[in-house]
Amino acid sequence: LPELPEAETVRSDLARVYQGDRLARISVTGRRTVRRHRPELLRTLEGLTLTGVGRHGKYLLLQWEGGPVMVAHLRMSGQLLSAQAGDPVALHTHAVLRFAHAGELRFVDPRTFGELFIAAPGPGLGSGPAPVANAAPGRGGGGPNLTGLAHLGPDALSIGAPDLHAALAGRRAPLKALLVDQRVLAGVGNIYADEICFEARLRPHRAAGSLARAEVTRLAASTRSVLAAAIVARGSTLADNGYQDLSGRPGSFQLQHQVYARAGLPCGRCGRPVQRIIFGARRAYFCPHCQR
DNA sequence: CGATTATCCTGTGCGC
């Protein structure tokens, strides 16, 4: 579920509630949730204070006193929920972080695609600055200098036209396929790729390398503005309530969706029906009249 | 490189 706007909403909630507090105890019960290393490794964070919460693309970066970073990715069905000790434990709760003062942070994930892991500084110069909330633009397109995240492209929220042009130039793949490729651009998934293409008035199946300069500039601007608007609305919560914020509340950006899951409904710009096409293994929604 | 398919899982909603 969570794409960049949902991850960013959870990021700011986490910082507000837990930053500055000390981790008293962490327990991991899910077998698959911590799968990149021994689950016990997470216990080395016990006693440390949460100094900041960053994000790159859809990845959340919990930064602890002394440098360690715990990475969380919610994948399809993960949720990070605040709770008080003693509150009923939801089905599919795989990890619980108990803080000294702010209560518990619980990782709940029915499909178990999500994961938690501790990241070390990646190959390269190491010991660089701690990751910040949003990657700086124009930094050569890389992800954070952390193991497991180095393959990520630049964060979509601050993508600039030059970086986007570099990423799309010469590529014959469909535009949408590259927008959702985290190595190209980090943070965009199925919902926002369609909304961004609509806003930029570009067809999702256009060959990425065929975009004119002006179109790439428009696409970069649309990427930033759609994601920013979705963050203001605290993300998109679809019919199954799969996404909720830290407090269990839904987002509202789904009310502003222009094309996603709106096959046959009138395009808000021209009134003609939105079309759905099959696109690889997934669907894409677009307006054949407004998008070229 | 690009396209296609499969895989990891559970829950929901639909048609019959």
Next chain:
DNA sequence: TGCGCACAGGATAATC
């Protein structure tokens, strides 16, 4: 009501 099936916001690997 109940059952079986398709499908779901993601990421990754394998194959052609």
